[in-house]
Amino acid sequence: MIPFLIIATTLFLSSVIAADEAFPSIPTTFYVAKTLSDDLKPIRREVYGEGKIFDITHRYTQDMPVRESSEGVKPFLRLTTSMKNQSLSNTSEMKLSVHTGTHLDAPGHFHDKYYDAGFDSDSLDLQILNGPALLVDVPRDKNITGEVMKSPHIPKGVPRVLFRILNTDRRLMFEKEFDSSFARFMMDGAKWLVENTDIKLIGLDYLSFAAYEEAPETHKFILGERVSILYISLLKIIPVEALKLDDVEVGMYSLHCLPLRLPGAEGAPTRCILIK
Numbered sequence: 001m002i003p004f005l006i007i008a009t010t011l012f013l014s015s016v017i018a019a020d021e022a023f024p025s026i027p028t029t030f031y032v033a034k035t036l037s038d039d040l041k042p043i044r045r046e047v048y049g050e051g052k053i054f055d056i057t058h059r060y061t062q063d064m065p066v067r068e069s070s071e072g073v074k075p076f077l078r079l080t081t082s083m084k085n086q087s088l089s090n091t092s093e094m095k096l097s098v099h100t101g102t103h104l105d106a107p108g109h110f111h112d113k114y115y116d117a118g119f120d121s122d123s124l125d126l127q128i129l130n131g132p133a134l135l136v137d138v139p140r141d142k143n144i145t146g147e148v149m150k151s152p153h154i155p156k157g158v159p160r161v162l163f164r165i166l167n168t169d170r171r172l173m174f175e176k177e178f179d180s181s182f183a184r185f186m187m188d189g190a191k192w193l194v195e196n197t198d199i200k201l202i203g204l205d206y207l208s209f210a211a212y213e214e215a216p217e218t219h220k221f222i223l224g225e226r227v228s229i230l231y232i233s234l235l236k237i238i239p240v241e242a243l244k245l246d247d248v249e250v251g252m253y254s255l256h257c258l259p260l261r262l263p264g265a266e267g268a269p270t271r272c273i274l275i276k
């Protein structure tokens, strides 16, 4: 009896540790045995390791907003085989725009010739998508103009900047209805950024970094095309959109963004995290 208890206790303790450390959202079998009740709930978190890792990706849900719609993404995930229907496993498939939720834009999004040439989400440089990044707060009462760009005092040499603007305060990504009044980059803000900083990646807190109905040229400008001979690089800046920047302090982090590898797609859902 006593050896059994010791073994059981050891298994119990190791299961708790395993559940906490390796796969926090998938309780182990031991964990199941421990509870024997209905508290079998996955742990969902925004922050890991007491402030070491911040998940700045929005959960992909049917209620997240999508461009020009009041109805949200709508159901995009379905079970094609279900254990409830005597299948051996549960298997889901999904169908959604590559510009849904936290995602990035590839140059082909606004440049047809780059689209044809294959500048897709698979062609983006993981060295730009991963590395030191600065999270800044931008004045909330204005869109991002050249003047506004001066205020966060972004030092030269900083390659990645995440801009927290009014969209985070307004919690727009948590509203099903698309809000076209979202705070965004204005053309002269984008120009200022290219001319005065070394930024290669920008992160914004709503579905689009600029309003492209009115100003497709802002997208074109950021994504690549340069009229001036000063800009020789074809693919200048990667925009990451709809980041979840709530409850993260401003400052330097290590950013890690990994887009799905989708040849032919001019964007991709992307998991982004910040490591302190």
Ligand SMILES: *[C@@H]1O[C@H](CO)[C@@H](O)[C@H](O)[C@H]1NC(C)=O
Pocket: 079, 080, 081, 082, 084, 085
């Ligand atoms: C199970 O099968 C029934 C009957 O074909 C179908 O109506 C139902 O949607 C299926 N459920 C799932 C979860 O696949």
Ligand SMILES: *[C@@H]1O[C@H](CO)[C@@H](O)[C@H](O)[C@H]1NC(C)=O
Pocket: 079, 082, 083, 084, 090
């Ligand atoms: C399989 O899918 C059903 C929904 O049809 C769900 O209730 C069940 O928990 C799933 N089972 C497993 C093992 O994931």
Ligand SMILES: *[C@@H]1O[C@H](CO)[C@@H](O)[C@H](O)[C@H]1NC(C)=O
Pocket: 140, 141, 142, 143, 166, 180, 181, 182, 183, 184
């Ligand atoms: C940004 O521009 C949009 C479109 O003109 C406008 O609706 C919105 O109020 C502006 N936001 C701010 C903070 O000025």
